[in-house]
Amino acid sequence: DAGITQSPRHKVTETGTPVTLRCHQTENHRYMYWYRQDPGHGLRLIHYSYGVKDTDKGEVSDGYSVSRSKTEDFLLTLESATSSQTSVYFCAISESGNEQFFGPGTRLTVL
Amino acid sequence: DQQVKQNSPSLSVQEGRISILNCDYTNSMFDYFLWYKKYPAEGPTFLISISSIKDKNEDGRFTVFLNKSAKHLSLHIVPSQPGDSAVYFCAASTAYSGAGSYQLTFGKGTKLSVIP
Numbered sequence: 001d002a003g004i005t006q007s008p009r010h011k012v013t014e015t016g017t018p019v020t021l022r023c024h025q026t027e028n029h030r031y032m033y034w035y036r037q038d039p040g041h042g043l044r045l046i047h048y049s050y051g052v053k054d055t056d057k058g059e060v061s062d063g064y065s066v067s068r069s070k071t072e073d074f075l076l077t078l079e080s081a082t083s084s085q086t087s088v089y090f091c092a093i094s095e096s097g098n099e100q101f102f103g104p105g106t107r108l109t110v111l
Numbered sequence: 112d113q114q115v116k117q118n119s120p121s122l123s124v125q126e127g128r129i130s131i132l133n134c135d136y137t138n139s140m141f142d143y144f145l146w147y148k149k150y151p152a153e154g155p156t157f158l159i160s161i162s163s164i165k166d167k168n169e170d171g172r173f174t175v176f177l178n179k180s181a182k183h184l185s186l187h188i189v190p191s192q193p194g195d196s197a198v199y200f201c202a203a204s205t206a207y208s209g210a211g212s213y214q215l216t217f218g219k220g221t222k223l224s225v226i227p
Contacts, residue, residue: 031213033214040219041219042200042217042218042219042220043155043200043202043217044217045214045215045216048213048214050213058214090154090155092154094213096213097204097213098143098145098160098204098213099145099157099160100157100215101157102147102154102155102156103154104153104154105152105153105154
């Protein structure tokens with residue numbers, strides 16, 4: 001299994017609160033991704049990174065920001081959480097940009 | 112506009128039989144296709160992939176078939192086992208065409224239940 005961890009694994013927060021999710025890899029892979037999974041929608045890309053300090057938006061980026069200051073860490077921030085951001089968030093890594101390997105997920109509930 | 116479609120939300124198969132999961136795509140620029148398996152409360156795991164220069168790729172009990180003219184791919188699992196019960200996601204990218212940025216576009220998934 002690829003060395004990829006996510007923290008926290010579960011979080012409950014209130015509307016309007018800032019939230020940061022962390023993805024950490026030990027594989028030194030170039031590409032890192034944040035997805036959300038919701039019933040009826042499959043996996044949707046939020047943001048991705050193709051190198052340190054190099055990031056770009058995905059399909060559902062509104063309300064989210066990311067940062068990658070080190071190869072191994074990719075942070076996802078919800079500046080002001082809303083109930084529509086209640087979801088399961090997955091981080092993924094890839095060396096080539098093709099096969100992606102996923103972390104265990106973070107279940108976020110926004111009340 | 113859904114570019115990758117898995118039209119069957121669920122599928123039930125008897126143990127030992129063949130499971131066939133289908134996926135259709137609309138973007139003719141897609142040139143690399145992947146299948147992922149996901150168990151509840153876990154992240155998706157990569158299963159098998161195929162590039163557009165091939166029409167078949169096999170790995171043990173798993174075979175993926177690609178029909179470019181029909182923009183259709185399928186995953187065959189033979190024989191099916193109870194441990195195969197999971198949600199299967201089809202994904203596509205434009206990696207080789209140079210038009211993409213190494214993003215994957217996922218279908219909504221098909222829940223496979225293998226009945227003992």
